[in-house]
Amino acid sequence: GWAGVKLMLVSPDGDEGYPGTLTSVVTYKLTDKNELRIEYSATTDKATPLNLTNHAYWNLKGARAESGTVLDHIMHLNCDSYIAVDDESIPTGKLTAVKDDAPMDFTKAKPIGQDLGKLTNDPQGYDHCWVINGGGDSTKAPVLAAEVREPSTGRVMRVLTTEPGVQFYTGNYLPGTPDVNGFAKHGGFCLETQKFPDSPNQPSFPSCILKPGETYRQVTVHEFAVE
Template sequence: MKITTQKVVNGWQLYTLTNEHKMSVSILDYGGIITEINVPDRHNNLKNVVLGFKNYADYEHNLNFLGALVGRVAGRIQDARLTIQGLTYELDVNEGTHHIHGGSNGFHQLIWASTPFQTEEAVGVILRHTSPDGEGGYPGTVDVTVTYTLTNNNELQIDYDATSDKKTALTLTNHSYFNLSGNPATAIDQHHVTVNSDAIIELDKDLIATGKMLDVTNTPFDFRKGRLLADGIQSTFPQNIIASHGYDHYFLFNDEHRGSIQVRDDISGRVLSINTTHPGVVMYTANCLDEGLELTGGPSIKYGGVCFETQASPASLQYENLPTILLDAHVPYEKQTVFTFFVAE
């Protein structure tokens, strides 16, 4: 196990965590961004399986949130307006008339205080930020700690911890785009995905959640027994069309299988298992990813990666049938997502 540090552009710190199986994860203190995850295929060839910029400076204008920590609230907040305890807060408007992923100056655009660590079993980096009352329009001073840990079991563990001095809204995630082929020029339509979810939240034409739960049975959103992402990308199902011919939807996990996701690429043999304490996940198939970005490994393409944004849904601000994103003052926010990589037998 080892950890290396490197100064890159703008004085940013890049941490590279490597385990005894030569799996490595590289993380910037800027935006908490995962720039690379290198894992072996069935022939033991190491390849980077997340999308990242070739030039670190490009992360300053990371409009697609490549690899970034997202907060204070992951997802879209309708009309960029938040009401808590009878008080309305106007948030940063950064997508149409709405607010997305914490706003233009969200957690993906700041330098986190960083501390590397190493034990006999793991290496990692601890990121900390104090978000002042009013930052992005949100109430409350929030102390946030995000810990990235790499183990010898080829697990990347992300722990999210926070407290606020006022009742506020908070749901944090990581916005990495996975492509298990290791080739960003190859679309992820042939990735086979399993998600333990009976229902998604319906989206309107602005991709704002309506609060209506849709049963996935007999739709391209039924991943309970696994299916190819191509099924939704090529579908004429209205919800796939609304999402620019793909997926950008919140899947609410079944309680008995909370947070269990599996992703498989049959050509490389790579498999990704995701387990989380979050109540659901936004699966986004890069339907609107800007094309031609200079990435490590080649230019970006539509459907060049798939995001699994484990989180609660901001639609819960309007609809009480969903797990809430409201955090009471002085109550700990504690969530964890674990990404485990292995090779199919």
């Protein structure tokens, strides 16, 4: 069984510059299998770009001052490539194999902070979109995008999705002080399942355009365990 909440948003034609009246529905479910399921659907009356995601921050040690950063969490990404970007973080349209870029290679699980010093972005940290192996088919069951382990507690979170990409972000801009006004830099990470960024301008990327008569669907599942 499950318990949850269903939310709906109607975005009128022209809202924030986007065409069409868009009706979006998202359902958050807590299941008796220790899952958080997020189910999205949307329809429109004019063709419009649509790329829905979730920007929750996670720290599997807990939301406490003594939890520290997430750099010791062990991350595995089921992704053999990532989307290359330019100096302004705009996708170039090229997919780069992670085997050719060691800091971006999470095909074998490793601490999030292991290769952080090799990154050249400012502020330093991950904020990139990886291409999920076998992902991107909303008519099939969600596939594994990521698995994260917290060594001191044994807590594990697995993220499965029907989306083609996952944006892995390490809280590079978090400015706060724990227990005072939020979380410090690298105090949490995000795994944002999504369409590829800049896909309207990249013809080689899967389309993010929703057309009248179509129904957008996405399922993302967070599975939790202690191992």
